[in-house]
Amino acid sequence: MTVEPKQNKLLCVSSSPHLRAHDSTRTVMLDVLIALCPLLLWGCYIFGMRALTLTVISVASCLLFELLFNLITKKEITIGDLSAAVTGVLLAYNLPHTLPLWMPVVGAFFSIVVVKMLFGGLGKNVVNPALAGRACMLLSFTSAMSVSPVLTRLGLFESYLPADAVSGSTPLSLVLNPGETVVSLSNEQLFDMFLGNECGTIGEVSALLILFGFLYLLMRRVISWHIPLTFLGTVALITYLLPAKGFERFDYTYTLGHLLSGGLMLAAVFMATDYVTCPITTKGRIIFGIGCGVLTVLVRYFAKQEGASYAVLAMNLLVYYIDKITAPRPFGSSPSSKVKKKKKNGQEEKL
Amino acid sequence: MFKTILKQFKEGVFDKNPLLVQILGVCASLAITTSVSNALYMGLAVTAVLVCSNLFVSLLRKFIPQQVRIAAYIVIISGFVTIVEMLMKAYLPSAAEKLGIFLPLIVVNCIILGRAEAYASQNAPFPSIIDGLAMGAGFTIALLLLGAIRELFGAGTLFGISIFGQSYTPIGILSSPPGAFIVLGCLIALMQYLKKDCPSMNSTQRRKSQSRMSKQGRIRHDP
Numbered sequence: 001m002t003v004e005p006k007q008n009k010l011l012c013v014s015s016s017p018h019l020r021a022h023d024s025t026r027t028v029m030l031d032v033l034i035a036l037c038p039l040l041l042w043g044c045y046i047f048g049m050r051a052l053t054l055t056v057i058s059v060a061s062c063l064l065f066e067l068l069f070n071l072i073t074k075k076e077i078t079i080g081d082l083s084a085a086v087t088g089v090l091l092a093y094n095l096p097h098t099l100p101l102w103m104p105v106v107g108a109f110f111s112i113v114v115v116k117m118l119f120g121g122l123g124k125n126v127v128n129p130a131l132a133g134r135a136c137m138l139l140s141f142t143s144a145m146s147v148s149p150v151l152t153r154l155g156l157f158e159s160y161l162p163a164d165a166v167s168g169s170t171p172l173s174l175v176l177n178p179g180e181t182v183v184s185l186s187n188e189q190l191f192d193m194f195l196g197n198e199c200g201t202i203g204e205v206s207a208l209l210i211l212f213g214f215l216y217l218l219m220r221r222v223i224s225w226h227i228p229l230t231f232l233g234t235v236a237l238i239t240y241l242l243p244a245k246g247f248e249r250f251d252y253t254y255t256l257g258h259l260l261s262g263g264l265m266l267a268a269v270f271m272a273t274d275y276v277t278c279p280i281t282t283k284g285r286i287i288f289g290i291g292c293g294v295l296t297v298l299v300r301y302f303a304k305q306e307g308a309s310y311a312v313l314a315m316n317l318l319v320y321y322i323d324k325i326t327a328p329r330p331f332g333s334s335p336s337s338k339v340k341k342k343k344k345n346g347q348e349e350k351l
Numbered sequence: 352m353f354k355t356i357l358k359q360f361k362e363g364v365f366d367k368n369p370l371l372v373q374i375l376g377v378c379a380s381l382a383i384t385t386s387v388s389n390a391l392y393m394g395l396a397v398t399a400v401l402v403c404s405n406l407f408v409s410l411l412r413k414f415i416p417q418q419v420r421i422a423a424y425i426v427i428i429s430g431f432v433t434i435v436e437m438l439m440k441a442y443l444p445s446a447a448e449k450l451g452i453f454l455p456l457i458v459v460n461c462i463i464l465g466r467a468e469a470y471a472s473q474n475a476p477f478p479s480i481i482d483g484l485a486m487g488a489g490f491t492i493a494l495l496l497l498g499a500i501r502e503l504f505g506a507g508t509l510f511g512i513s514i515f516g517q518s519y520t521p522i523g524i525l526s527s528p529p530g531a532f533i534v535l536g537c538l539i540a541l542m543q544y545l546k547k548d549c550p551s552m553n554s555t556q557r558r559k560s561q562s563r564m565s566k567q568g569r570i571r572h573d574p
Binding site for chain 1: 524529540
């Protein structure tokens with residue numbers, strides 16, 4: 001049966017995936033890059049031009065490693081789909097601007113070669129490459145990867161010399177470690193955190209710009225709202241109802257502090273929604289978002305460090321199972337047919 | 352004669368490498384390859400035990416009853432492991448200390464029992480010794496590779512000698528357990544890639560073995 005081209009589009013049913021013909025990996029990745037751009041501008045403004053240098057190094061080495069892998073294994077060259085560029089940008093956004101310039105190359109190697117290409121390239125990687133690269137760097141260069149609590153601007157190639165006896169705290173540490181007396185964040189502090197006038201990694205500081213990116217991606221229909229909103233909503237709910245030891249319950253400033261500090265927003269909008277490593281079904285995405293939120297809060301409460309990236313990585317590993325249990329029932333099949341079939345098989349095996 | 356020996360060595364090092372192709376003895380390999388010297392000592396110890404146990408299993412293959420063969424092999428193996436352990440403690444105390452519990456645990460290393468069961472119990476003593484040497488060499492080379500990569504980038508040294516100088520920041524993940532898994536995985540992938548292009552296994556042979564594998568798979572999965 002052929003479908004007339006002028007028929008009502010609502011009546012046309014096609015099998016999944018439901019991407020339109022003009023959407024290619026390249027256009028989707030380009031949209032993500034556009035949504036990420038303002039964050040880089042803000043990063044350069046607040047941390048100095050060194051943020052740009054790090055991002056360029058990260059993106060260039062990601063593209064280079066993918067190209068080299070393609071050439072060595074004599075496969076089709078895939079850097080044109082820009083997914084490596086997105087990985088590079090996201091990896092750089094997870095780095096503090098004080099990092100030595102050669103370190104992003106190591107992270108890019110891990111992200112692209114070990115996590116993505118060795119598993120078979122785009123679409124076959126199990127976990128998000130950028131987050132895995134960050135986790136690898138965090139384990140390898142723990143001190144260099146820690147965010148300096150003092151805001152410093154650095155020029156293009158200026159190297160960072162840690163000052164002696166740096167005291168102070170990043171916004172994240174304010175909500176992680178209770179002081180001797182419970183101090184709730186002031187409205188000005190929260191507003192600064194919302195705008196991004198705070199210390200942190202290159203791309204995570206400005207919640208406002210991340211929200212703009214989120215809206216852009218939603219409008220372009222690149223991502224759906226389910227994962228980011230359930231992810232952030234779960235974190236908000238838990239921190240509001242059950243704060244960590246030493247904080248007051250029902251304190252909205254504490255909840256906002258959790259939401260606006262660290263890499264939570266960046267992870268929720270740009271990393272948890274990665275096509276390859278998130279569930280396909282809507283129900284699955286909601287489970288995925290809630291799981292990410294719960295794990296983030298658990299890591300933040302008990303390990304006293306940023307947990308969003310580890311939470312997303314852990315949930316990435318469960319995506320296969322989430323997809324399996326939330327797979328929609330084929331039209332026309334009876335709800336319990338699966339169970340019956342299994343029983344039948346079991347009986348046959350016994351006989 | 353010489354040709355068969357060469358073939359056995361090629362199998363042990365390349366085609367049937369115990370660690371990178373058969374994936375045996377992984378536990379100890381992951382744990383001790385934080386440095387090249389550890390890897391070397393471990394490889395040599397396993398090789399020594401493997402050669403001796405292969406020889407004796409082969410000599411005794413007609414006397415050992417089928418029903419108790421595994422227990423008998425374990426007795427032979429543990430005897431030689433005890434000898435090797437005592438020798439290392441006497442002459443290489445620092446190495447024995449570094450290998451720690453993994454030295455006596457060679458008893459349960461699957462490579463040794465595997466070769467006793469799969470090769471030595473069905474072959475004459477001399478080929479069994481060669482098989483032990485070849486498999487031991489394959490295991491040692493794999494361990495050295497793993498240890499060299501992990502020590503060079505994870506600590507910036509080789510055999511304890513600094514290579515990159517003082518200013519090098521080590522990639523810490525490589526000397527920690529996750530790094531061991533990652534490097535081993537990469538090496539296994541590399542081995543598979545090299546085997547794919549290997550001329551010794553021509554395309555018809557490969558196709559045959561693949562189809563056999565898929566047939567078995569189908570039989571196993573069908574209810």
